[in-house]
Amino acid sequence: MMVTTHACVGFVSSAINLCLLAIVYSSPIAEVMPLASLFVIVGTLGGFFPDIDRIEGRIGSINIVHRRTLHFSLGYFLLALITYVISLYYSDWRSVCWFAIAFFIGAGLHSVMDILDGPRDIDPTEGVYNHLSRKWIRPLNMIPFASLWEWIMYSLLSLGFILIAPFLPPFWNIQGVYISGGVYFLTCVVAAAYESQYTLPKKRAARKKYRLKKDDGNSN
Numbered sequence: 013m014m015v016t017t018h019a020c021v022g023f024v025s026s027a028i029n030l031c032l033l034a035i036v037y038s039s040p041i042a043e044v045m046p047l048a049s050l051f052v053i054v055g056t057l058g059g060f061f062p063d064i065d066r067i068e069g070r071i072g073s074i075n076i077v078h079r080r081t082l083h084f085s086l087g088y089f090l091l092a093l094i095t096y097v098i099s100l101y102y103s104d105w106r107s108v109c110w111f112a113i114a115f116f117i118g119a120g121l122h123s124v125m126d127i128l129d130g131p132r133d134i135d136p137t138e139g140v141y142n143h144l145s146r147k148w149i150r151p152l153n154m155i156p157f158a159s160l161w162e163w164i165m166y167s168l169l170s171l172g173f174i175l176i177a178p179f180l181p182p183f184w185n186i187q188g189v190y191i192s193g194g195v196y197f198l199t200c201v202v203a204a205a206y207e208s209q210y211t212l213p214k215k216r217a218a219r220k221k222y223r224l225k226k227d228d229g230n231s232n
């Protein structure tokens with residue numbers, strides 16, 4: 013899926029968490045979480061984070077593989093749960109823990125959502141890597157990259173930026189409305205630059221490899 017959609021999911025999931033906190037403590041978002049604006053930014057970054065492995069190649073002894081190195085469909089949620097338990101015991105660290113939880117939820121949702129996408133490269137059996145079974149999860153091909161379904165999903169997620177904006181407290185004297193709008197703008201620009209730099213060349217190369225393989229099969 014597109015990085016933009018993932019980042020939007022990170023924002024919206026954090027916004028939902030803020031609403032839930034407000035309901036649980038029956039107080040406005042700004043009172044329960046004075047740094048709510050930072051909270052949604054961290055969630056957005058979490059939604060983006062796993063796709064850094066799009067860069068691929070070797071960094072030192074680490075072999076970076078897309079949808080394997082930083083994609084953990086269960087691991088991030090486990091980290092979120094562990095962090096939540098820590099927050100119960102160390103109340104001084106509660107705010108830091110909540111930020112970490114927002115990040116892990118964004119990254120976890122990203123990893124799960126990619127299973128609904130098509131294959132990561134040329135092999136139709138490789139969706140997202142399952143680190144527990146050490147096998148690739150088969151892609152479900154339900155919401156392929158930049159398909160109509162993904163655009164519908166992205167458009168609906170965009171609403172989240174409008175709906176949550178009035179409830180975000182100012183951060184560094186910047187009004188919540190501008191923070192929400194700014195995050196949305198930056199998400200679109202950074203994601204477009206990232207996709208054109210890393211995703212599109214890889215998708216083109218994969219298509220070429222697939223065509224060559226098909227031609228090879230036909231000539232045999």
Ligand SMILES: [Zn+2]
Nearest residue numbers: 062063122126
């Ligand atoms: Zn991904």
